[in-house]
């Protein structure tokens with residue numbers, strides 16, 4: 010009992026102990042905040058990737074693709090297990106391409122990934138229609154131009170019509186009437202959906218308050234020229250499209266690369282009718298993915314395709330995130346290690362200061378182990394209090410991280426979280442209760458471990474030496 | 480208030496420390512309660528050996544009040560520490576209530592210190608973080624586990640208050656040591672030494688840091704406890720004046736008992 014009493018009294022009366030508590034607290038708070046933000050980023054990134062990639066991808070080995078996706082999908086749905094687990098499928102045709110457009114008469118060229126889809130089936134797989142920017146297109150995705158876009162398209166091509174000055178030329182009445190020009194219907198380009206970052210410039214000078222303004226380079230209805238290669242011959246093919254909508258997933262890699270066009274038109278353009286490069290599969294429950302992948306592999310055994318979950322497809326990126334998080338955690342635990350050395354130093358001081366008390370306790374019959382327990386208990390108490398405060402502080406900071414970021418940003422004039430890099434408009438956070446618990450346990454263990462040595466020294470003090478003089 | 484101190488166990492045939500003690504079939508009090516035989520002690524530092532006690536023989540009878548005097552450095556404190564099991568002797572033996580105690584394992588030595596001995600030191604040695612009351616309760620807290628303590632807490636607190644009352648500090652129980660005078664601290668220390676109803680009180684210059692008057696207070700208290708309750712006391716002192724009040728005077732010189740002097744009048 011005296012152990013608890015003394016622990017508490019030492020805690021109340023030693024301001025040095027407060028330093029230990031503060032150092033543990035700061036370590037724990039930092040770990041919680043950093044982990045929550047890292048988790049937030051990786052969860053959000055995973056969500057985005059998962060959404061964009063669908064659950065499982067059946068992919069051809071090369072750009073040549075494979076034939077007759079309908080038959081393959083029918084074969085897949087014939088399997089009862091697969092039929093039970095698969096929610097929907099979408100064939101896509103993917104190819105690298107070059108995109109050109111003129112902005113204020115200056116030509117711009119970008120390399121892109123051209124993706125041919127059927128908007129309806131692609132929307133069912135997910136990760137597509139919710140990223141479109143026009144509200145009615147979100148509900149019913151299509152490549153059709155809106156009336157406004159059509160008007161702009163028509164205005165842009167007013168010169169394509171038959172020039173009016175032809176009529177104004179004086180005509181020779183004697184001459185035979187000129188032959189009627191062939192009835193020309195202006196070429197109606199197909200609509201396309203273009204990645205937001207391809208169609209916009211970022212104006213960094215505009216942001217005085219750290220905001221970035223997007224300048225639109227391509228309005229709906231504007232023309233773009235796409236150059237890609239045809240099927241086996243790989244000869245260049247060109248077509249003109251009109252912008253129908255933008256694709257804004259807030260994943261800069263996708264928003265700056267992806268351009269969607271109707272799959273049947275792309276097949277025609279590339280002279281590879283009825284061929285696709287992949288089939289996206291959405292499951293009813295992603296937990297079933299391993300089983301479904303295995304079954305798909307047997308069903309499509311002799312086809313030139315590869316079956317992968319989205320995680321396998323993005324393996325390198327996800328592994329990099331994991332490694333990064335692991336290393337960061339090791340580094341951060343070193344912070345608590347430093348706090349541990351603080352405890353060691355301060356405890357050694359307290360033991361030296363308490364030499365006489367330890368002698369008294371022993372003279373009154375306290376055992377070695379009892380004396381040791383006082384200081385171990387003291388370390389435990391410091392660790393616990395530090396953890397408690399640190400957890401509270403960490404959670405509070407995590408909760409208000411965006412306010413804190415903008416406050417510090419306003420104070421220093423330096424944007425801490427450049428939104429144009431990450432595309433997230435807020436710093437994402439995700440608190441894992443198990444992670445918080447793990448940090449706490451680790452910190453308490455470190456506090457106790459570093460109080461072991463001073464506690465042991467206290468326990469082995471010779472009481473006579475402590476008692477002899479004042 | 481006669482029950483504040485146990486009648487020495489040996490005189491009533493009660494078991495000694497704990498239950499694991501030799502059965503004492505005789506009802507005759509063990510005489511002497513403390514027997515020190517040829518006790519030797521040298522302090523060693525590297526190869527240098529400083530002999531302090533050269534073979535001390537000393538017997539203390541139950542209920543006796545013995546004072547030890549001697550020059551500074553003659554080994555009085557060393558002797559008291561050895562008897563109190565705070566240090567280890569080189570040779571010789573210490574018997575308490577008929578049982579050899581100087582070679583017991585640590586846990587039993589801890590237990591004897593806690594239950595059978597009471598200590599009073601020259602520098603009071605109270606814990607500064609605890610109040611007077613808590614300081615007095617400390618030996619009981621140490622002796623009992625957390626559970627035993629919670630069960631017996633009420634009785635212990637009552638008894639501690641009684642003891643503080645008895646040493647004249649009933650109104651100061653919530654004061655920290657630094658708020659007390661030297662004499663008051665020493666009386667608190669005395670109450671702490673008595674809380675476990677010790678069967679031998681070891682006092683090392685209990686008046687050494689006090690003025691004459693507070694010193695006399697403390698000695699009067701000891702004398703009363705000894706007379707009224709038969710508490711056995713072994714006290715080291717420099718002050719020959721206060722030894723007049725004790726039953727016997729033992730003179731220590733250069734690590735040997737050189738003279739004993741009975742005070743039948745005391």
Ligand SMILES: Nc1ncnc2c1ncn2[C@@H]1O[C@H](COP(=O)(O)OP(=O)(O)OP(=O)(O)O)[C@@H](O)[C@H]1O
Pocket residue numbers: 522523529531549550551552553554555556557558
């Ligand atoms: N740890 C130690 N190492 C070496 N020598 C020691 C040690 N402790 C005590 N001594 C020596 O032992 C001798 C006896 O010391 P002790 O304290 O028993 O004397 P004392 O009679 O109590 O003296 P005083 O009256 O001053 O208290 C002294 O000469 C002291 O220097």
Ligand SMILES: [Mg+2]
Pocket residue numbers: 555556557683
């Ligand atoms: Mg001394």
